Amino acid sequence: MSLPKLEELSQSVWQGPSLSTGAIPTKEWMDTPVTFKPGGYAYPAKKEKLEYLDSQPGLNFPFARIWSPEEDDWLLPDNWKDIILKGLAERLDKFRSLKIFMDCCVRCGACADKCHFFLGTGDPRNMPVMRAELLRSVYRGEFTLAGKILGRLAGGRKMTVGVLKEWFMYAYQCTECRRCSIFCPYGIDTAEITIILRELLYSVGIGINWVIEPVSNSTKTGNHMGLQPLPFRDNIAFLAEDVENLTGVKLDVSFNRKGAEILFVTPSADAFAEPGIYTCMGYLLLFNALGLDYTWSTYASEGGNFGLFTNNEAMKALNGKMYAEAERLGVKYILGGECGHMWRVVHQYMDTMNGKTPANMEVPVSPITGTVFNNAASTKVVHITEFTADLIKHNKLNFDTSRNSHVRATWHDSCNPARAMGIIEEPRYVLDHVVDKWWEMPENTIREQTFCCGSGTGLNTDEIMELRMRSGLPRANAVKHVVDQHAVNTLACICAIDRATLTSLVDYWTPGVTVCGLTELVANALVQKGENRVDMPEGLRTMV
Amino acid sequence: MSQQQFDLAEGFRKHQEEILARWVEYTLSTYESSDFFKKEKNQFANPIGGNVRIALGELLPLLIKGAGRSAYEPPLERIISIRAVQQFTPAQAVSPLNAIKHITREILAADPESKHLNGELYDFDFAVDIALLAAFDIYMQFRERIYSVRIREIKSGSIVLTDSKCPSKLLKPEGEIPMVQAGI
Numbered sequence: 001m002s003l004p005k006l007e008e009l010s011q012s013v014w015q016g017p018s019l020s021t022g023a024i025p026t027k028e029w030m031d032t033p034v035t036f037k038p039g040g041y042a043y044p045a046k047k048e049k050l051e052y053l054d055s056q057p058g059l060n061f062p063f064a065r066i067w068s069p070e071e072d073d074w075l076l077p078d079n080w081k082d083i084i085l086k087g088l089a090e091r092l093d094k095f096r097s098l099k100i101f102m103d104c105c106v107r108c109g110a111c112a113d114k115c116h117f118f119l120g121t122g123d124p125r126n127m128p129v130m131r132a133e134l135l136r137s138v139y140r141g142e143f144t145l146a147g148k149i150l151g152r153l154a155g156g157r158k159m160t161v162g163v164l165k166e167w168f169m170y171a172y173q174c175t176e177c178r179r180c181s182i183f184c185p186y187g188i189d190t191a192e193i194t195i196i197l198r199e200l201l202y203s204v205g206i207g208i209n210w211v212i213e214p215v216s217n218s219t220k221t222g223n224h225m226g227l228q229p230l231p232f233r234d235n236i237a238f239l240a241e242d243v244e245n246l247t248g249v250k251l252d253v254s255f256n257r258k259g260a261e262i263l264f265v266t267p268s269a270d271a272f273a274e275p276g277i278y279t280c281m282g283y284l285l286l287f288n289a290l291g292l293d294y295t296w297s298t299y300a301s302e303g304g305n306f307g308l309f310t311n312n313e314a315m316k317a318l319n320g321k322m323y324a325e326a327e328r329l330g331v332k333y334i335l336g337g338e339c340g341h342m343w344r345v346v347h348q349y350m351d352t353m354n355g356k357t358p359a360n361m362e363v364p365v366s367p368i369t370g371t372v373f374n375n376a377a378s379t380k381v382v383h384i385t386e387f388t389a390d391l392i393k394h395n396k397l398n399f400d401t402s403r404n405s406h407v408r409a410t411w412h413d414s415c416n417p418a419r420a421m422g423i424i425e426e427p428r429y430v431l432d433h434v435v436d437k438w439w440e441m442p443e444n445t446i447r448e449q450t451f452c453c454g455s456g457t458g459l460n461t462d463e464i465m466e467l468r469m470r471s472g473l474p475r476a477n478a479v480k481h482v483v484d485q486h487a488v489n490t491l492a493c494i495c496a497i498d499r500a501t502l503t504s505l506v507d508y509w510t511p512g513v514t515v516c517g518l519t520e521l522v523a524n525a526l527v528q529k530g531e532n533r534v535d536m537p538e539g540l541r542t543m544v
Numbered sequence: 545m546s547q548q549q550f551d552l553a554e555g556f557r558k559h560q561e562e563i564l565a566r567w568v569e570y571t572l573s574t575y576e577s578s579d580f581f582k583k584e585k586n587q588f589a590n591p592i593g594g595n596v597r598i599a600l601g602e603l604l605p606l607l608i609k610g611a612g613r614s615a616y617e618p619p620l621e622r623i624i625s626i627r628a629v630q631q632f633t634p635a636q637a638v639s640p641l642n643a644i645k646h647i648t649r650e651i652l653a654a655d656p657e658s659k660h661l662n663g664e665l666y667d668f669d670f671a672v673d674i675a676l677l678a679a680f681d682i683y684m685q686f687r688e689r690i691y692s693v694r695i696r697e698i699k700s701g702s703i704v705l706t707d708s709k710c711p712s713k714l715l716k717p718e719g720e721i722p723m724v725q726a727g728i
Contacts, residue, residue, distance in 0.1 A: 508625075
């Protein structure tokens, strides 16, 4: 009997392109060029979307063109290298954090195995230290004396087209979730390195459409979908009608109402896409039960801020829209819905980026409990979960948890609210009161150590579905554990991107699990005066 | 005959742990940077390493026993569901399963007490073949699942986050910015 030897079998496994880079894994990483294949990259930004954004005051999105990552020639401007190096020099000067991050890494490796992209691919360039090294090597080679003289001996290299392509591949295999940063002894925020990489790429017209089209739409009409005021209003009204049919309670919903106490801003996906619409129905029911003096805006109709995934100027402009609307309507403060990166921008960047809030805004005070949200004294925006937790703490809500008896929940800490903002105990406190019992995922996958959905920062596009399943594996693996152990059937969270993308993630890894927002569960269990509910075996999802 | 079977069973009992360790090591070596996958034992910190270890640990005794296709499927699903979404060719995705034949032979041959058993592995090889064929089917099931997940996402409305063609968008030519406040 003639059987191939093990080594020959290994050869057959290794022959051909390797995992995600297309490289034969025997060379050093600097010598292995990246290869782009269908399914391995998100589609480039549309020319007309970049042109529109570039035409807007204060925004800079130059070199719009039609190009393909699969082509050798990316049609870069002639002076692309000068633009990149000048851009890097400016940012090293402007952001002290970047300069420190470039200099202080000692390559201890603490971050290496903490990234969901690395854990799902085994690709060394997805180790956070290595992803940062893609930029750091250019910094050394072009900006430090040792790197200029010693080159690779000092870990330096020159900026080339190949390096630029590598940046594009790996800046879009990072969801800026910051899990790696909590393990770094120096506090290097690798997400901010990705942010800089993406900014530099946009300066030569390289970006992805799933980011740029929402930014363009938000700039133009106020929300990711490009919806104009009337359809936005109508859709909320439809959802209010659904709530009325289910609960028998007449809802009072207002739009662009001047003089309201509170402006409510949430991701537009909550208004239009499943499963976010059920969370939206939850907001409507909750606010009505409280008799809250609030209004929606059809112009600041988006909590999400995809500007964070492009450059500082776009992020600042989109964040500013919420406050421009808060000023126009004369509200005291903003109540923010279940969104992810909206909170990252508000909590981490807004103070130094946008400056003071409009004069009409005040330190938020709950009109129901009198609680002063001093934590929001500078931003004047309160998170719906801390708002709800405060209501429960003061016994202002009545719940019948049996109304959630169809739910066996676990809790996903969404990266931005949890890790970046510290909203960790509040949702657990709320969950304790609205369901009979729920189950935590393993300790090293929750709270500050939570694993990303794998599709944040504009990677929630279907053409890279396999990549998303790989990067979401660590999250899904923990979900599967509680599904197997406790027959969990619901994955709850407070992020619109999570609600959309975890749905696909669990459809692949643990079919049968439902993804929902926290306020959906709150509203399911809420008992209010004058209600005349139909039988709701699936809560707000019950079809009437 | 019964004496020979006992000998083979004894050989497997003696070397099963070593065979499994090498099989896990071999499978994880198909990843470009695999040191961590091999070292870290916590299955939540290391989902690929953890699932490969669990799946192959379940599968090996079943193959030795010749338990049959339906018994092989759960551990195969655990491992192939992962490899089906990684950038392996179909052959690369399933080939580590085939490696168990060669690993077993090398380990048995290295021990004088079990060297003679290499001629008696027909049933074991057959079980591996059955598992390998099942793995191809499972690979395709998961490929089909990912296509259906993609289609479901497009149909669900999540796609409208960017590329929607909602009625109001269709009504307006590209570039026009109606900001009508009337009635609102």
